[in-house]
Amino acid sequence: MTEAIPAGPEQVLTTRSVAALSLRNVSKVFGGTHALDRVSLEVAAGEVHGLVGENGSGKSTLIKVLSGYHVPEPGATITIAGREVAPPLSAGTLRSLGVRFVHQDLGLAPSLTVAENLFVDELGSSRWKTVSRSADHRRAREVFAPFGRVLDPAAKVGSLSPADQAHLAVVRAVSQIRQHHVEAEHQPGLLVLDEVTAFLPSEERQQLFALIREIIAQGDSVLFVSHYLDEVLEITSRVSVLRDGEVVHNAETATLDSDRLVELIIGRALRGQVGVDRAEASNDAVATVTGLRGSLVDGVDFSLRRGEVLGVTGLLGSGFEQVPSLLFGAVPASGGELRLGDAAIDLTTLTPERATQRGLALVPGDRASAGAAGSLTVAENLTLQILHRYRRANTLQRRRLQRDARALLIEYDVRPPDPAAKLSTLSGGNQQKVILAKWLTAGPSLLLLDEPTLGIDVGSREEILLRIRAVAREGVPVICATSDPDQLTELCDRVLIFGRGSIVAELWGESLNKDTITERCYSATVSSGSARQGEYQ
Ligand SMILES: Nc1ncnc2c1ncn2[C@@H]1O[C@H](COP(=O)(O)OP(=O)(O)OP(=O)(O)O)[C@@H](O)[C@H]1O
Structure with missing residues (x-):
């Protein structure tokens, strides 16, 4: 109405x-x-x-x-x-x-420099009067000056952090x-x-x-x-x-x-049911990470208990954001081992293909490039990991596949619940729900989440967090990398705070609240190395 x-x-x-x-x-x-x-x-x-x-x-x-x-x-x-x-x-x-x-995609050209992106509108117009590259760079610095933070005019946009790219796009507009x-x-x-x-x-x-x-x-x-x-x-x-x-x-x-x-x-109030029953997680470590090293991560160790949702967070650039991709082999690790059950996985040689064979699942934040195939149908995306379940002799049981896909779409409230639609025609949030449904139904042995509810509306977000908790309750260890303190407190049993590539604090129980998370993220940028190590047990 x-x-x-x-x-x-x-x-x-x-x-x-x-x-x-x-x-x-x-x-x-x-x-x-x-x-x-x-x-x-x-x-x-x-x-x-x-x-x-x-x-x-x-x-x-x-x-x-x-x-x-x-x-x-x-x-x-x-x-x-x-x-x-x-x-x-x-x-x-x-x-x-x-x-x-x-x-949201910012509309920048990653292969061009900051200055070139800034003045892209002038290319070919009468206003385009490049005298020299250094003059352009000077002009770019002048444009940034009133906005507080000046980006390097010569830097390639593709090499900037997401926050710097957003800054550039807003300053340009x-x-x-x-x-x-x-x-x-x-x-x-x-x-x-x-x-x-x-x-x-x-x-x-x-x-x-x-x-x-x-x-x-x-x-x-x-x-x-x-x-x-x-x-x-x-x-x-x-x-x-x-x-x-x-x-x-x-x-x-x-x-x-x-x-x-x-x-x-x-059209309704939130159920307000997400929340952690901390008795759910047992004490047995089912996954252990040792010496994890990547371009932003500096040799960290941690373990996960059965049924536990472990949050990793920090300020952008602190390294937490790389953890899911390093554990999945999507970003090459320069060191580290993952022990999952009886298996020891060398993270320096892990590829996404091998990670999937081992039962690892990654729901990436950047769904457009890494999470799904937009040109395939919703049903094809949903069943990519479980296609073997629909093979009989040499044929694919298409009708059963379509029926199950439709049931999943209804269960995850994907709109429209049409398995034959091309994924790219769904709204951003509905695409994210399809990706989550795909991985959660595959029955992972370790679920890796990178900003799982980015772009998801408030009602669906609650449903998704409930589903993640349900997966954990079934015994699957879950790692969730996010910079959203609300999500960390609602979803996680324990949270590791990263600062400059190391774990600087571990929060659980009463200390796991929004204020402490924010405070620890910021104090990580100023505390000394030895104090950081001492804090993490
Ligand atoms: N190119 C398209 N072809 C077919 N259907 C489309 C196309 N673009 C959008 N739709 C449909 O139109 C409806 C509105 O989608 P839209 O992307 O505008 O939603 P939205 O409010 O931006 O969602 P979100 O918060 O998830 O980004 C959805 O049902 C979507 O599937």
Whole structure:
């Protein structure tokens, strides 16, 4: 049911001033799916407008209509800064109206340098006036200067950390909006941030928010898409909630709290059942890692008990983020051994193929490149690890495979639950659910998770955490690498904190809480080597 926009003082203001963006009657149909159903939405000038919704609710489709990638169904009206523009919107039109996007994939060219990415818009235009590389680099440093952190203009973007890449993409977009002010005589711009905070550590996130506050103070507007509801409540002044392609609610953020927002998004309250029964884990070590070494990890030892979910965390770059890939052979280890049951696995020669044969499963954070095959169907992706179960003589039992795949999709609430759909046509969050379902049904001997709920909506996140706990209860040891303290406290029995490649603290029981995790992550950057070792038993 669509609730009316409450009339209030801000509403009067909105209608008087020219809206930064006004969408009316925007629909988009894919096959039989109504990804967007007569969506209307208005972003006021100088406002941060939140756009939230479950996985598959239509957020990306709406942003893609706005960026000109998708053509909406006939009847849609799009007005930017008071000018009605006919879809599909071209890059030139959007640029001339001061609309800039930062998508979750950031849209950077990894083989080009920071400076080249920064000025990519000028290539081929009359503004492109390279005098020399050093002049470009100087200009790049000047662009970064007001944003707090200056990146090396000569560095190749592919070599930057995810946080630095996000910084570059946001700085580029904001500086282009500032350029627009100059060229269009102070016409305000619109910045669209589509899930950009997913890879940002909390400090960077606060820097981004400071930047957002600065640009709205200049009259620009921001459309902010995120699954992180605390961020939405913190930074937005108005929120639109999408469900099944429809705007089901639009309200001032001040009238909402997180419980209400969750209810609006998923149509029910959270069950609040995730939590660790710490009696579940036994004392027997079923997996032991010794001397693990990689480019970010400096020889660490730890073990896992049967039925235990072990969290690994730290600041980005501290090494925790490499642990799942090193244990799976996806990133070559320069040293280390994994003892799993009776087997001793040399991690320096391990490949993903051999890891899979040994029963290891890795759910990577970067699903686009490492987790799945987008060009294959959902059923093919789901059964890749268990195809042998469907072989009889020389034939594949396709009908049984499709039936089981559909049942899995329903169980994991993948929408649409269509085994024949190409994986790439599913929304990001639904793709992640397929990858999890694939590995969890394979019956792993060790489950490795790397930011397992990145891009997952609040309701599905809870379901996934419950499933991971259920796998652990069946006796499977689980390692979860994440920088999300909420996830660590909800999901894990024990947490290892990494600092500069070593384990600097181990938290469990009462010490396993959000504040201690955050504090230990930061203190890891300042404490001395011997103190760090002494703390970890
Ligand atoms: N190119 C496409 N072909 C077919 N269906 C598509 C395509 N793109 C999106 N859809 C469908 O449209 C619906 C909305 O997807 P969309 O990606 O907009 O969701 P979303 O809200 O961004 O989800 P998420 O939070 O998971 O990223 C989904 O059912 C999705 O499967």
